[in-house]
Amino acid sequence: MSFVDTLRQWDDGVTCADKQDFSEALRILLAIPEPNSKICFNIGCLHLLNQNLDDAEKAFDCSIRKDEHLAVAFFQRGITFYKKMRYEESIGDFQRAFKTLRGNNLIDYKALGLRYILYACEVLHNMALAEAQLGNWEKAEQNLRKALDYKTEAKLSVIEKAQQAVLKEKLFKLVEFPSKMMFKPNKHYVAELEKKDYLGKAKVVASVNPQDDFSGFAPLQPQVTEILIFRSLEGEPHTVLFEFVPETCDELAVKPGNMVFVLQKGADNWAYVIFNGRTGLVPYNYLERQEISLALKQKKGLVPTSRADGTLRQTQQSVVLIINASLIIWFPFKSKVPDSLYIVKVHFTFTFAVSIPRESSYEVLIRKISKKVKLPSDNISLSLDSSGQRAIDANTDMETVWSQVRAGRITLWCNEKKQEEGEETHRVALHSYQSANPEDLNFKEGDEITVLARINQDWLEGRCNGSTGIFPASFVK
Numbered sequence: 001m002s003f004v005d006t007l008r009q010w011d012d013g014v015t016c017a018d019k020q021d022f023s024e025a026l027r028i029l030l031a032i033p034e035p036n037s038k039i040c041f042n043i044g045c046l047h048l049l050n051q052n053l054d055d056a057e058k059a060f061d062c063s064i065r066k067d068e069h070l071a072v073a074f075f076q077r078g079i080t081f082y083k084k085m086r087y088e089e090s091i092g093d094f095q096r097a098f099k100t101l102r103g104n105n106l107i108d109y110k111a112l113g114l115r116y117i118l119y120a121c122e123v124l125h126n127m128a129l130a131e132a133q134l135g136n137w138e139k140a141e142q143n144l145r146k147a148l149d150y151k152t153e154a155k156l157s158v159i160e161k162a163q164q165a166v167l168k169e170k171l172f173k174l175v176e177f178p179s180k181m182m183f184k185p186n187k188h189y190v191a192e193l194e195k196k197d198y199l200g201k202a203k204v205v206a207s208v209n210p211q212d213d214f215s216g217f218a219p220l221q222p223q224v225t226e227i228l229i230f231r232s233l234e235g236e237p238h239t240v241l242f243e244f245v246p247e248t249c250d251e252l253a254v255k256p257g258n259m260v261f262v263l264q265k266g267a268d269n270w271a272y273v274i275f276n277g278r279t280g281l282v283p284y285n286y287l288e289r290q291e292i293s294l295a296l297k298q299k300k301g302l303v304p305t306s307r308a309d310g311t312l313r314q315t316q317q318s319v320v321l322i323i324n325a326s327l328i329i330w331f332p333f334k335s336k337v338p339d340s341l342y343i344v345k346v347h348f349t350f351t352f353a354v355s356i357p358r359e360s361s362y363e364v365l366i367r368k369i370s371k372k373v374k375l376p377s378d379n380i381s382l383s384l385d386s387s388g389q390r391a392i393d394a395n396t397d398m399e400t401v402w403s404q405v406r407a408g409r410i411t412l413w414c415n416e417k418k419q420e421e422g423e424e425t426h427r428v429a430l431h432s433y434q435s436a437n438p439e440d441l442n443f444k445e446g447d448e449i450t451v452l453a454r455i456n457q458d459w460l461e462g463r464c465n466g467s468t469g470i471f472p473a474s475f476v477k
Contacts, residue, residue: 273287346411354369
């Protein structure tokens with residue numbers, strides 16, 4: 001079975017579980033030929049829910065074989081052993097789960113697709129209960145005292161109640177994993193499984209006959225040469241700057257370069273957008289507003305008309321062809337650039353244009369572009385060609401650069417400078433980043449991060465607050 005088929009079947013199984021159809025969820029997940037560790041964990045949880053303890057044990061065995069660092073799988077197998085009254089084996093699994101926590105108070109599995117937090121104090125709590133079942137009351141008390149060192153305010157009462165029970169040599173309640181919780185596949189990958197109509201239905205955008213709605217093949221017809229029509233869209237067009245992977249069903253997966261339309265922007269910096277016919281939430285600071293629609297609406301000669309298929313606008317300034325309310329093909333007529341400005345088109349990881357005063361200095365040019373690409377001016381380089389051989393820097397004679405201007409326009413190439421080995425740069429965190437992976441660097445919004453090396457296009461290695469690790473490059477500026 002291919003990765004795509006596995007992903008689709010995994011998602012179908014989890015969807016059934018969310019609908020409380022646990023027998024169908026189990027049937028779908030068991031039909032996956034080569035399940036990964038997370039799928040095996042889900043199968044074990046469903047068996048445990050049905051009180052099929054032997055099958056649950058086998059499923060958790062499989063999950064641990066495929067990922068020996070999955071602490072929550074050890075925790076679940078420990079609970080399974082406890083219910084089978086195999087207390088010594090239960091203690092062994094709780095010890096392994098605690099060891100896998102590596103001294104941390106908790107592991108939040110949200111980043112891995114499971115909405116569950118495994119607390120070290122709860123692992124020690126269950127370990128104490130298993131010891132109590134064996135009559136080892138002193139060891140049970142020791143485990144609970146140790147649990148107090150890892151307690152959180154929310155879990156304090158549970159530990160205190162267990163301590164009181166042990167003092168009276170009475171058993172207490174087992175802390176169980178909510179078996180209805182499942183590891184879910186990455187929302188970004190699942191979104192890519194949906195069928196998309198990239199072409200959509202053809203629409204007539206210009207015709208001599210205003211009633212013409214034919215979109216098939218026909219002999220060449222006389223065309224409108226000056227007045228062209230485009231449909232105005234709901235929302236404002238924005239370009240996506242950074243990849244966003246949703247963590248909830250209300251959020252929307254987008255990639256750099258996607259064109260989305262912002263329907264509503266909240267005070268919490270989240271935007272409600274439409275993309276490829278789907279709507280959802282995206283962080284607004286991941287988007288860059290496009291001035292195409294607004295500019296066209298403000299130009300002189302914009303004459304409103306009406307048609308049965310919606311509101312129309314017409315202009316002699318440009319042609320806009322809109323497909324499926326998400327893809328825009330824009331053909332601007334090159335209007336005259338004001339005498340006081342140059343229009344600089346810049347090729348970066350995305351293409352954009354800026355306007356600057358004529359005959360500007362290098363400092364003015366680099367400052368304008370660095371603000372647009374959200375990188376320090378020292379970290380980018382400019383060139384008159386794509387190869388970088390005709391570089392532009394502080395020592396360049398700008399008269400030579402501006403001599404390349406044609407009709408008030410010039411094209412430049414911008415690249416992020418490669419960091420030399422051993423060289424350190426400083427960045428500021430745009431967003432907070434928390435990960436359960438031990439090799440990742442955790443930080444909060446506004447923290448200063450020392451970048452040590454670039455791993456690849458998307459990941460950097462850095463140091464922050466005394467810790468070193470890797471993190472997404474899009475989270476810093």
